[in-house]
Amino acid sequence: MTQKIPQHILDALTDVEMPRLGQEPDFPENAEIAGWNIPVRRSAAIVVGSGAAGLRAAVELKRRNIDVSIVSQSAWGGTSACSGSDKQTLHTANTADRGDNFKEMARAIRSGGAMDEDTAYIEAVGSVRAMASLQFLGLPLPQDTLGGTLRYQTDHDEVGRATSCGPRTSRLMVKVLAQEAIRLEVPFFNQTTVIRILTECRDGATRVTGLLAVRSRNQSEENPLGLVLIACPTVVLAAGGPGELYRDSVFPNGCFGSLGLALEAGLEVVNITESQFGIGTRREGFPWNLSGTYVQVIPHIYSVDADGSEHHFLSDYYRTTQELASNVFRKGYQWPFHATRMLDFQSSLVDLAVFQETQKGRRVYMDFNRNPEPVPGDKPFSLSRLDDDVRTYLTNAGANQGAPIDRLRHMNPLAIELYRRYKIDIAAEPLEFAVNNQHMNGGIAVDIWGRTNIHGIYAIGEAAGTHGITRPGGAALNAGQVFGTRVAEHIAAASRTAIQQSECSTDAISLEIDRIKQMLKTDAGLPIKTIRHEVQARMSDNAGILCRSDEVAEALSAARALNRSIRTAGVACSRAGEIARAVQWQQMALVSEAVLAALDFYIRQGGGSRGARAICDSAGEALPMSARGPLSDLRFRVEREQDKAEQILVRLEGHQMAITTRPNRSFDETAKAFFERDWPAWLTGTIFDLDNGMVGS
Structure with a gap:
């Protein structure tokens, strides 16, 4: 018998209104750079992105008395607020009705391969805390009469660890976290698009010093691009995945993510061959x-x-x-x-x-x-x-x-x-x-604390490459909450909060402004629509669910040619309102080349079909059948076991994509904590590994 649910309940779980932002703080300084008058603001930490992961990081940073601000292209306009599925999920490990435990859950999270074992365990352990804190903030996750969390089975999860409060679960997450951020008076800078990460080499290591962003409200004769400078020693990249990369996409329009931004800054990206x-x-x-x-x-x-x-x-x-x-x-x-x-x-x-x-x-x-x-x-x-x-x-x-x-x-x-x-x-x-x-399962390479290969830069949510080849449905939401919290803990422990540390070199900023000006063309250059069509058609047609070696190689060659054309001819930008989009499409063309370079590398090394893609090959071992007989043109390679044990990394060096591999980080399931032995490491902050400042060092 169908139990009728009152309309007002359906409305409340479907029409989820987001909170209104308060008055935006000023940019209290101005700087004369490259002949322009650019507004300047200083902050101890900046979170780029206002989705569920970014809001979690900002809330946790503010709770630890870190001077943090959020910079967002469009508040409440990202994937977690606007997209989702019928049963978008969080994962729970707080009940044992089916023999669940953290180690079993970690095995399920990493079961597809090409995922760090320690990261999977961290996500499993952190899931309980993430869920409980969301419930505390008011997320209406369903319970039974005895207080147990209602759960169900989802993809790549045979146990049934998922839970949901309806198709708007992630939007409801954004809502309760946004309300908390506003309550804590975290400053929001909305309609602000970050286009450059500023870094410097200090003491033999590259460190972040700030961000250049575009704000149309700041455009003037003295500042024709509407640039603003945010000086900060700590940046958390949480701007989601590259949703605009494909023509056939379930992402909301305008989701560019930060992979192009990251590549241009010298950050390593990992597993970008892996999508859903x-x-x-x-x-x-x-x-x-x-x-x-x-x-x-x-x-x-x-x-x-x-x-x-x-x-x-x-x-x-x-x-x-x-x-x-x-x-x-x-x-x-x-x-x-x-x-x-x-x-x-x-x-x-x-x-x-x-x-x-x-x-x-x-x-x-x-x-x-x-x-x-x-x-x-x-x-x-x-x-x-x-x-x-x-x-x-x-x-x-x-x-x-x-x-x-x-x-x-x-x-x-x-x-x-x-x-x-x-x-x-x-x-x-x-x-x-x-x-x-x-969804892109890959992203910016991070360690167990969300650190990247540049000091002071962290990545979380879909911006981070923490997922492997497959993941249980809803694990991405959980990962963003877990690592949003861990990043905040690490930043607080590292005490990277002194404003005086975030001085940006005027010469470096002038150089970046000159590069942006050279790329933007008012009367020539490649039209944005042309770049968009070429990138999206190429990725959907040649890097979708069916891939062939020769077609991927040809697509990579075409992507390289497009980026050469952009470097030579620039991007047409006839209106002030197109400045941010022009830069984002230039960066999206770069991301397309990076993905195709990694995919071409994987296929040329003999990689087989896994995760999102079938690598079609006339000599492949696997032959799909249909009711009308064998699908001979779809014969595909089988995945090799050795490929599950490593990850593909990409880094932009000059104008070339440098590709390397590394083995998955391991996790010793037999190791056990001991209270008296291990408590001092927590008390002194040794667990945060502060002397090892970045991935790969």
């Missing part, structure tokens, strides 16, 4: 992952060609109606595409089929008012004819209603309400979707 792709609605409308109950209610999936004819295309891939329907269901907790799940008629055949339909120019829909059409020659769809795991799940959920929309209304009415907020009524009309890029 899966089915979701297009970014032209309301981008959203179609995981969880959207597919667990088993809607009818079909395509429409240019003539308006419907195609029941999944029957070309699956042999029986039961097999088809059961694998549509499994996309709920096997949402990301994975090459191995194309084998043996598993769930990633759904992704492949959708991708190939769109490649034909067809539009793909799911209809919640229709059950799946039967495979020709087979019995019609029936809830009683499903694989055992699927039938058991739906039975336990009480989802025995006749139509998918009724099953969805019973299992997750918030899923329907969410789309209604964006003028899409999935109860009345089919929903168009595609295979989209959703």
Whole structure:
């Protein structure tokens, strides 16, 4: 029996209003640099980004009496506030009903390989603290009558460690953290786009000294680019992932992340070959992952060609109606595409089929008012004819209603309400979707305290490359909360808070301004639209779920050519309002080259299919099958075990991408803490490893 949830409850969990920012502080100084009058502000620490991870870092820094400010391109406009999935999750290890413990959870987090074992354990241990503190701030995570956290199974997690307060879980996280940051009077600088990280070499090491940012409100005749200088000895990069990198993307528009910014500053990036792709609605409308109950209610999936004819295309891939329907269901907790799940008629055949339909120019829909059409020659769809795991799940959920929309209304009415907020009524009309890029598992290389290879710079959230090849769904949210806290602890312990340490060299700033001026062209240069189209088309068509060695090599060559053209011709920028976007697209072109360089390196070294991508090869060991026979053109390489044990690092040296590898950091599961022995290390701060100031040193 469906329990009707009152509309006001649905509204509260769907229409999540964000708090209003207070009055923005002034820039109290001005500096004459390169003939321009540039506003200056000094701070002990700057957090770049106002998503869940960045807000956590800012709140924890402020609680430790660190003079911290937040700089944001668009407050509440990032991925954690605007995007997500049906059941976006946090992870819990606070119950043991299925034999869970921190070590087991760490193994699940790192199980895909190419992930540091110590980081996985840190995320597992920190998950309890992260969840409890969010509950303290008011995040309405669900409980049972005895106070236990309600949990469920998600992708790459067989135990069931995920929990959720509906499709707006991450937005609710942002809300409660933002309210706390505002309560603590953390200064926000909104509509402020960081375009350069300033560094200097001191005592044989590179250190951060500040940031150059663009603010349209500061544009004047004396400051035509609207530049501001923020002098600071500590920077936390938390600006998310490179959402604009792909044409087919579930990221909100305008999500550029900070990888290009990081590469230009000399930061190392890691695992940027690793992403997640899966089915979701297009970014032209309301981008959203179609995981969880959207597919667990088993809607009818079909395509429409240019003539308006419907195609029941999944029957070309699956042999029986039961097999088809059961694998549509499994996309709920096997949402990301994975090459191995194309084998043996598993769930990633759904992704492949959708991708190939769109490649034909067809539009793909799911209809919640229709059950799946039967495979020709087979019995019609029936809830009683499903694989055992699927039938058991739906039975336990009480989802025995006749139509998918009724099953969805019973299992997750918030899923329907969410789309209604964006003028899409999935109860009345089919929903168009595609295979989209959703998350980069790689990012800026950091150590166990979030430190990068430049002193004073930290990275957290999707900006950090802490994930491996795969990760349990929701682990990214948890990682951002755990490392946001750890970074704050480390910064406080390091006492990098003296304002006088953050003096920026006028000559260095003048040099950066000259480089920016040379890149921006008012009457010539490459148009922003041209760069955007070329970057996004290349990445979606050549670095998506299906990759081929020759195509990746050609794409890399084209990406290098584009960056040479940008260096030579510059980027066209005819309006003051385009300055930040012009720089961001120049940096996104750089990120595209870095990703393709790492992917080309991996493939040339003999790397196989893993995580997000199938490396198609006519000599590959794995051959996907379909109902109509072998998919010979999709034969792919199998992943090599040795590749799981290492990570690929990229660093920009001059105009070249330097690529190296390193083994995963290990974690001794047999080691045990001892209170009297180890307490002094906590009391004295030895645990923070302050003498070792950066990654790789």
